[in-house]
Amino acid sequence: MTALERATKKKQSGGQQWLRRRWWCPGLDVAPAAARYAALAALCALCYGNSLHGELVHDDVWAIVNNPDVRAGSSLRSIFTNDFWGKRMADNTSHKSYRPLCILSFKLNILLHGTAPLYFHVVNVCLHCAVTCLLMHTCERCVFEDTRLALVTALLFAVHPVHTEAVSGIVGRADVLAGLLFLLTFLFYTRSVSLHAPDDSLPSTASPGRLLISLLLGTCAMLVKETGITVFGVCVLYDVLVLCRKPLINHLSASRLRNLLYVGGPFMKRACLISVYVVMIMSVRLWLMGGSMPLFSEQDNPASFCPHLLTRILTYSYLLSFNAWLLLAPIVLCYDWQVGSIPLVESLTDVRNVATLLLAVVMVALCLSYIFSLQRHESREVLVGMLFLVFPFIPASNLFFRVGFVVAERVLYMPSMGYCILVAHGLGRLCSLVGRWGTAVLSLSMLLLLLLFSLKTVQQNHVWLSREALFRSGIQTLPHNAKVHYNYANFLKDSGRHQEAIHHYSTALRLYPRHASALNNLGTLTHSSEEAEHFYRRALDINPQHNRALFNLGNLLKSQGKSEEAVALLKDSIRFGPHFADAYSSLASLYAEQRRFAEAKEVYQKGINNCPDNSDLHNNYGVFLVDTGEGELAAAHYQQAVRLKPAHYVAMVNLGRLLRSSNDNQEAESWYKRALQVTRKVDILTPLGALYYNTGRYEDALQVYKEAAALQPDSTDIWLALAQVLAMAGRPSEAEQMTLGIISREGSCIECYRLLSAIYSKRGNYTEALDALDKALQQNPSDLTVRAELHFSKGNQLREMNQLDQAFQSYKLAVELKPDQSQAWMNMGGIQHIKGDYAAARMYYERALLLSPGSKLLKENLAKLDRLERRLTGGA
Template sequence: MTAPARDKNDPRLPWASMRGGSLCAAARCAVLVALCVLCYGNSLHGELVHDDVWAIINNPDVRPGSSLWNVFTNDFWGKRMADNTSHKSYRPLCILTFKLNILLGGMTPLYFHLINVCLHCAVTCLLMHTGEHCVFRDARLAFITALLFSVHPIHTEAVSGIVGRADVLACLLFLLTFHSYIRSVAVCGSVDSLPSTVSLSSLVVSLMLGTCAMLVKETGVTVFGVCVLYDILVLCHKPLSHLSGSRLRDLLRSCSPFIKRAFLISAYVVIIMSFRLWLMGGSMPLFSEQDNPASSSPHLLTRCLTYCYLLSFNAWLLLAPVMLCYDWQVGSIPLVESLGDIRNLATVLLAVVMVSLCVHCVSSLQKEESREVVVGVLFLVFPFIPASNLFFRVGFVVAERVLYMPSMGCCILVVHGLSRLCSMLGRWGTTVLSISMLLLLLLFSWRTVQQNHVWLSREALFRSGIQILPQNAKVHYNYANFLKDSGRSQEAIHHYITALRLYPQHASAMNNLGTLTRDPDEAEHYYRKALDTNPQHNRALFNLGNLLKSQGKENEAEALLKDSIRFGPHFADAYSSLASLYAEQKHFAEANAVYVRGIEKCPDSSDLHNNYGVFLVDTGQGELAAAHYQRAIHLKPAHYVAMVNLGRLLRSSNENKEAESWYKRALQVTRKVDILSPLGALYYNTRRYEEALQVYREAAALQPDCTDLWLALAQVLEMAGHSEEAEKMTLAIISREDGCIECYRLLSAIYSKRGNYTEALDALDRALHQNPNDVMVRAELYFSKGNQLREMNQLDRAFESYEHAVELKPDQPQAWMNMGGIQHIKGHYAAARVYYQRALLLSPGSKLLKENLAKLDRLERRPTEEA
């Protein structure tokens, strides 16, 4: 099938003074790979951004422990294909590559980007191979086509964005399918019959590869149409032109090989597309107005004019990729609503160009010229058909990644056009075009490298969107989400408001704005406004339900949270919130049922398992709780909250070593006060004071304004024997916060340990002067004061303090026993017995009380014996 080499003096596009075939295929591939790496090398350090977060990080099907079966039953984002909210994008093979990425290199973005760049290199080399064998008569033109393709800036989203792997891998399989199909057809040596199928195995392989292309991305199925049309227009064209005058019977007999291939391909496509429709549950995906505004227009003229204009807009992006953006929704491209819109000229121009190409294609075939225009048009048009809104609505206005495959046809046509110009111009004209092409390659390379910087981080990507399309509400919304996640609330509010100014019906922007406002009434206003726009907005229902729950409006909150679950059955937070509402109402059975249903619907929600574990601990089911904490950690290995909760549970069972190991494992994820504090408490309670000191010092450094941490550190210092430092630290806390009752108690303990009982007593009096509202705290203070007075041998005052303590808290056996001891010392044996017996009722197993009562018995019997 490869045409003979052109004459070395052929003037068309002489990029270098090289003879045909002087540069071997391996060397040309090496040049292409090097150029791809130079253009996309800076993308290797990028993060997982935009759709990568939902397709990889938040996709339960991608996680190593998830079932492989889910990959083949769920959509690209991890939802059930039959779900009404599903995107209906069925790409299991692409998801499998993500799983393999994680299996080999974890979640490290570098390896994801590396695979994308390698795939782009493979596609570029395979495109050159295709050009050499199936398109151009001159291998140099195929090389130039691949050069242009390798650096085209329109590819940055597909290559630098990990989700774009679907387009790149589908393109690779598209070309492999095309080659396998051509190998199955004989090179026609006779003009009396159409080429026969010489390799059934190659034909079957092409069917399998085409199916794989479709299972990577839906556009891959278009390769079958390209194969059939290439077969009839190129492979069978010459015989058909000679058989055009034959009788119908002879013509059908001669065309039999092609008819069989075309029927097989058509039947197979019908089968796999029927299967695809069955997987979708027989319904098409539902998209909102902001996803594709033209599709929501009630006017047929508006829809048609806008769709046609979008075709010319995409064509312009291929020819002049100057203005590139990751999102073209919500106002980026206003609708074309009338025939008088000047943008219709672009549509007319594109129509003229396409008609001219088709005429040129027909004439070139009649003259038995090159296949360049045929393949160029097929590669340009067919892969774009699924994104054209021609047969069904799509969920975007313009998406640069879907132009990855059509750009092959564009590059072929551009190089073909330049070669024709060179053949018509003289040597100087050819030189000028060659230099121009070289400059174009350099310009494209520079633009690609610059555009890669945009995809390095979420902030860079979202900032670029605002710079390129400030009229796009969606880019303001996305940037506001990033600012909100980064804690930059005021900037986030500004961009949410801007998004609402540009698109007042943006319910999610209203909802998120409500989460940022500090005024509950204002937040409620935004939530209700979001629900007026979209009554089924499950997150607005959830947020409003939580707000009303915090205000004590439990019935309305319950109804809202139930609706949030009804409209978002896989929204795990709604189950947790509703269950916690039932738990607060002491409706533990209902709360448990909600948690169980939530885990059934959202089995991969680590937070839901963790929250259920907390509920089980609170209801005394610690053993079951441990299993859910461990499940949460299995689902999300960095879930440090579940690790800390598991550590607390083990600590309550005195399994200190296991608890310590979980706390330390949590610290490997992040160094936070919420982890350091319970670890410090564990060390303190197990008398490992030096280790407790290290932990509490780090915690206090992380959160220097937290009084409780400094107080805990002072307590550890006092127990570790650093009483002077503990005293200074406690006095420093009191100087900042005079009402710190626990500080005075600690100060009293420090002074008492030194024997400074007067200062210890003064510290307790100052604590009592704070008049604590907590009755238990006041009772403990009086008890401590009684102990100090007893140490100072002020027994009457000590007895009064103990009396105050038991009045506030009657169930203090130690206070009753100390009161009995004072009466015992004073010789008031009857009164002492009353207090001892009261204490014994509260602590029946106390040996000391029994010994004291025995002493009283002996003292009371002694006078009788002496008498």
């Protein structure tokens, strides 16, 4: 060892000893490892404790609530064939994000605790605690000599505000879990390499088992999120530049290059194994994508659609510095940085290029720092910091393929580990250069930074508590971002705040006039069919394949009777959105209206094949099958709708009605009651009340209809049904008073007069009963069937009053309006029979028998006529 090397070593040793004596928190020198880990976990819990009561927001809804693969009854196989959002990977419309292990974690959450958001958040926070503690362990073992610098790294990582999207947003679990597996892979790889190799030979593989485990963990990291695969690059470079550095330098300095290939055999085997394995799993990954890349729109990543190469290069380069700034100073954070948030860098004179140059200078300086310090043992801090910072970010850099975002804070979760290592290393170097008071100032500055970051994290967590808070924060943070206005407008639309939604849709279009989805949604909110059509057609001018605009315009034209154009639009909606279940239902219902039942059935079946997990489609197909007389098959689809969506009360009610029509009243009642366990709605209570009424359970019917009346007090039909139940339950006076009350509020209630007539007739007050029917007829009902029934009822009253001629005229009017009334024809025959006009009586009886050929009464009346005629003929 030369004198200079001894002096350098002594100086470094002295600096490290001074650091140990003068560090800002001396108590940590003696603090046990368990205490440090407990402190880190507690800090993570404190920072993210206020996120536990958040809702499922933004992408969480699509990845969990609307994802069929996450549901308890879904097949595990589909998780490994579908993308992160539940679409088949081979589908051209798939996002191509293959993260089955993350989806499995969501599914496990649901199996254990249902869809309660609390437990999803608890898991995310626990995972963040685990990553933080594992990062400190990694730094202690593989990065820093001083455990306090490892603790500083972990403390900074624990509280960094840029992590809030990854930790507080449930979808961010992919990044957090991938970070955990990234560190585990790295640790197992380093432990698989021998640390006791001679200075002149590269370290061998001490534990092949650990090396294989690292391969497995790295694969799991990739199956949680695509960026996890970058850990293999980190491992290989750490191997060659840290673990194999000393023997490599010895061989290079001693000009023993001939022996390098021989002594480097162990490393070459590891590197080849990793390389071949990465090629294999990447090939499988590409095969799963079905030979196509994900499709993104211009608003997802405007720079990648720019035709000018210079603009793309300058913008991509600036985005690197922008991400670096988010790590350095996370002051402005937003859940979405698309559509105008960061304008394109279109010229070399743009002042933002200075930030790009500054980042380039810093990165070059860090690389030179590592190169010039290769002979020093401490040089690995910069290297590991750079590896952890750069490699996990490469997939998001647009370097190899287009990504679907401009900036996404969650993708900085893993790169921030490298940033925190570099900050801790820089702090340690500064403390070794300044005096005691300088160290105190740096220590206080670090404490202040940790405090500020903690406060910012706690504050940012509030943004992720609800959809409204998240979308409103986007408006406040990036008011020039069209996407945040669009998202907030969607929330307002779902909340029924339509005027506010229109304002924000209009703002989104002002900022980005080519926002087809904003135009489409604006069309759904307008009350004018002309304006709606205008918005839909504008959306289709921008994007002719916008399946929802095609669907909405098709439905609009369908309502206007333009069936042929509607059919063409709905077919296109299905063609460009084969997994859009509503389009299948709408097209099938249009075919059914046109009585093209075979085509309607074919559309429903195609829809179920493409959208097997859509509960509404199964329910709608069940309704169609009931209407076409295939009730047994309909029951299976109603049940499937309930299996897919246990809260689908509409399918439960439809199944109850189907069972009721089959006289399976007990089973029908159980389905109605099951629907009531989901929600107490009039649409469920009224069929249940009707079931009780028709089966003579009048007291139960009264209770059900009273609840329905309380929920919907302005409904005439409910009060009338309640009055009918009272009448049948032997409480005619109450029924009369209730019916008169309905008439006083709504004088045109024809059914009310019919009920009054029945009540009066039962009492024997035929005159009042007849008067009530006359008042009903005075309303001049447009429905011919209703008018025919009223005349028939009037005929019955007149017959009871022995006014046979008037009764006959009423029956005659009834059959003129509705000739298929067998009972009216029979009563007319009966009147003629009584009056002795046997020929007319026979004619009416025979007409009634044609309509009711199985009627025993008609046959008996005809037999009586025969006997009378024979008697009369014999007498003659």
